[in-house]
Amino acid sequence: MKPVILIIDDDTSLRRVLEYNLQEAGYAVATAASGEEGLNRFDDINPALVITDMKMPGMDGMQVLKCIKERSPETVVIMITAFGSVDIAVDAMKSGAYDYITKPFNRDELRLTVAKALQFRGLTTENRLLKDELAAQGKFRSLIGSSAAMERVFQIVSKVADTEASVLITGESGTGKELVARSIHAKSGRKNAPFVAINCAAIPRDLLESELFGHVKGSFTGAIKDKTGKFRQAESGTLFLDEVGELPLELQPKLLRALQERTVEPVGGTKELKLDVRVVAATNLDIEKAIADGTFREDLFYRLSVIPIHLPALRQRKDDIPLLLRHFCTKHGAAQVTFDSQSLTILRRYAWPGNVRELENMVERLLIMRSSDTITLEDIPDKIRTHGAATGETAHSGSVINLPEEGYSLEQLEREVVVQALERNAWNQTAAARFLRIPRHTLIYRMEKYGIVPPEK
Template sequence: MKQKVLVIDDDNSLRRVLEYNLQEEGYEVRTASSGEEGLYWFGQDQPSLVITDMKMQGMDGLMVLKSIKERSPETLVIIITAFGSVDIAVEAMKAGAHDYITKPFNREELKLTVRKALKFSGMAQENKRLKGELSDRSDLKSIVGTSKEMEKVFDVVRKVADTEAPVMITGESGTGKELIARSLHANSSRKNGPFVAINCAAIPRDLLESELFGHLKGAFTGAVKDKMGKFQAADGGTLFLDEVGELPIELQPKLLRALQEREVEPVGGTAPQKIDVRVVSATNIDPGKAIAEGRFREDIYYRLSVIPIHLPALRERRRDIPLLIKYFCNKSGADKVSFDKEALEMLVMYSWPGNVRELENTVERLLIMREGDVITAGELPEKFCESRPLAHALIRLPDEGYSLEQLEREVVVEALERNSWNQTAAARFLRIPRHTLIYRIEKFGIALPARG
């Protein structure tokens, strides 16, 4: 789509020159011969950029600029002014003009100025989009779930978000621990401060101390200048220590001091630096087991987990899976896509070792590879066949109904036949104890083949 540029100038010849050169660059150009006409077309077209002469009959460029900024502060305006009128240009910049060009100007100067302005506008829009996306991710409404397990999590987050209490979030990988951490920050009095995250497991041990606490120039080989650590960067906001259970044991006393004294000492320094930081941590390991094995200090655990929050695995909140699938479809712009009953049942019954992250990746893949707007069971990867409900995977029950005892007998016979009538193997196949299988054989009067 072409970018729209509005040109306002009461000089007919200059207006035509501007229009020609901008159209040559590929822009969609609207022209106006007065400030009043320009404001009319601005309201109609909402252009990305306005170029206006400063000196015009009636409404001059400064009045046009101020009116546009009142209506749409993000719209960029370039002022055209006469050579030597620097004071007027400065006044325009103070009033919100993005840039100015002086007459006479050549076509390359014009094109470069417009190109730079539109590039700046694009970056500003992208920043706005990213901020909005971050805001969405931080809102509890973006964390999908109506199960009682998730309602308990939401209740704790609401109660503790606007406190200074350290929070430790536990749960398997892919359950959304960082989303909860961001929600805690976004709903706290520190929301206007920075949210700084560090993955303690992703940084080499010999660099982690510097990453957390900073270092001074010359502290070690390669320290060519002072560096701010994550604690200092998060000052006034929230520091998220992801995978804190992987923090090397030798660094844990220094972390404990930071938590207790609210100060840090950069590597190579001797003077502690005061910090104002709320710490939220997360781990996918069992803290109790790590403490028992001597990998995690008990005193740090109690400092970090004043408020513990445990995120359930996806298989522990299966009722949320259809909601999550719909959410990921909408997020991908595929809100009209649905899953047939059998496919949805297979997805709900799957164990999801990768949790919500795995589900999102699966939905994305299915949306890309789908054959129509209804995704069927046959389109699911093979691994989901193991979670296919028995009634769909093995049989089709007749409309008039079927005897459960007869069905059970047939299943037992087939299991025995598949395993050459080996009772131990058949019991393992049916995932029941051997004595239970023997009871079923006797109950249904199943005749075992004679041994040869």
């Protein structure tokens, strides 16, 4: 079934040109000559995408956008604006528009922008359905994000959860690795059995073996009674091995055997006990480097990482920051609190070395100390405000590219500039387009033209 696109524009000739171009590209198209007519048609046909002019008699594009987002938040809206009115279109994007096109528009860029918008709509819908399915059972309530990287995480979790495969979650400290592990458990057939977590880096080396595998009375000084280890405590459920990369080398063969044989032998015991446990592990270390350095066994790594999941750092998904801010405000009982545009700009520029955990701690502090329901730039902690301002002023100083003496083709130059802009902004297309001072759809068009794709994580 073809996706339906609704075009709202009082300019008859432009409306017909848009209609022709999109029908030629294979889309079903409906049109309206005013904002009021457009909303009536919207209610009748429920389009996947709306393209509306900014300036129209009566109800203008911003009012149309607001009404559509109130009726159907998932509907994607593209604004049409004159070349000199880009600032207004940017304001519309802040209010929920997906993108904008400028008059006069290029046919290929129009079609590419529409294709990307519909792809985004599909991902958003899929993400919502997945979250609805999982939320009904207490899943993903604290795992927030609509970025492409987080969409991949949600999809992998959904596919792997109801299997017995071992999962290794990697990512920096504070990215939410335990939340992912709990989501996997909650969607699995083991959801009604225990979820047991142990931090391999937080327990003294001489006690870790006993904590994992248990011990029998008298097996060492202080063992005054039998102890059930974490593996046995998680029977029929899930064992989460946090910071597994810190596991002492001498314990790694015993963990490998437990995974392979599905048995454990308590410290001081003489017989092996059968296990029915699913293992999910996590680490913030570079495990492949640890293998090369001889501090982590390669066979254990492959046994743990049947399914690898990588969680991006917050600085690599800064478009998720507004969603996270809203979530944390709601979580801490302050759903009415908002952040003004200046504070959001500074929060996006900050590097967030502590990732999502650091962001939540900041929100909790701001909610306690706030004097109103709008968080302003002055409310942001000095460290974050200073760093964000400095980043905005100096991050992109200096030459963008060094030209070779023998010359350089213009296409090569343009491709290199686009790549460097993306790299400087952690492959965030919106930020890179802002850096290049071009519309986001133009950046996407250049990426398609030159075959530029994000690097594999």
